[in-house]
Amino acid sequence: MRSPRTWELEQNDRRIVFAAGTEATMFAESRPFRVSEHRLPAWKAVLPIGGHAELLQPGQRMVAAPGLIVPPQLSHAYAATSPYVALFIDSWLLPSGPGPTRLEAGEVRRLLAALDAAGSEGPGTHVDLAAGYTELRAVAGHPAPLDPRVAHAVHMCTLCDPDIPVASIADEVRLSAPRLRALVRQEVGIPLARLRRWGRLRTAIADLPTGAVALAAAAAGFADQAHLTRTAxxxxxRTPASLRPSGSA
Structure with missing residues (x-):
């Protein structure tokens, strides 16, 4: 994401808010929602407002709690039984963990308050992502520092310019491209190409309210709208169309 972006859309009884910054990306919705099985290359905190979160992993029993923290690359489906906030944190910004973490109601309230999203209406575009990340780190712990070469690579690919060639980044940190890819996977646990797609997806979602999905896909560097939809x-x-008011193309 080249710069912090926020947007808010309302239609009938549905209100959705998106915000993206250096520390976190947020999506909030004013009604319950369920998403299909997926595997996100980032941490996710599901923070229902008044209800609870449900998580289902293939072949396992459902986990339900007032809130949940889901680690990167975990294949799962989830639902929120009330309006909710979903907070996404890049994988290297929290310490690694083996599985989902249940949040108590008090922890969810503190996280929502830090985001300035404690009211029944949920957050607006003034949401404080930095404070939300700080509170989440107080719950989950502090991550180990990254190798500076890895930190530079993931920053460039996910926050600055997803289109920059890996070879160019490798030259900047005085590594070969294969060695840089291997080092990122070793330290972060996720292939650099997958992290790059995550950066493009955030950019595309940030552009959704300004025009057609196909235009957002092209601007973010996807081959076409179908490529964006598959990545989402x-x-x-969920699909990009599910993040827009009904009737939008």
Whole structure:
């Protein structure tokens, strides 16, 4: 994401808010929602407002709690039984963990308050992502520092310019491209190409209210609208069209 972006859309009884910054990306919705099985290359905190979160992993029993923290690359489906906030944190910004973490109601309230989203209406575009990340880190812990070469690579590919060639980044940190890819996977646990797609997806979602989905896909570097849709289903369990008011193309 080249710069922090926010948007808010309302239609009938549905209100959705998106915000993206350096520390976190947020999506909030004013009604319950369920998403299909997916595998996100980032941490996700599901924070229902008054209800609870449900998570289902293939072949396992459903996990239900007032809130949930889901680690990167975990294949799962989830639902929120009330309006909710979903907070996405890049994988290297929290310490690694083996599975989902249940949040108590008090922890969810503190996280929502830090985001300035404690009211029944949920957050607006003034949401404080930095404070939300700080509170989430107080719950989940502090991550280990990244190798500076890896930190530079993931920053460039996910927040600055997803189109920059890996070879160019490797040259900047005085590594070969294969060695840089291997080092990123070793330290972050996720292939650099997958992290790059995550950066493109965030950019595309940020542009959704300004025009057609196909235009958002092209601007973010996807081959076409179908490529964006496949990536969205894979990473967040829903299509770009489900993030827009009905009737939008």
């Amino acid at each position: 289903r894979d990473f967040i369990g």
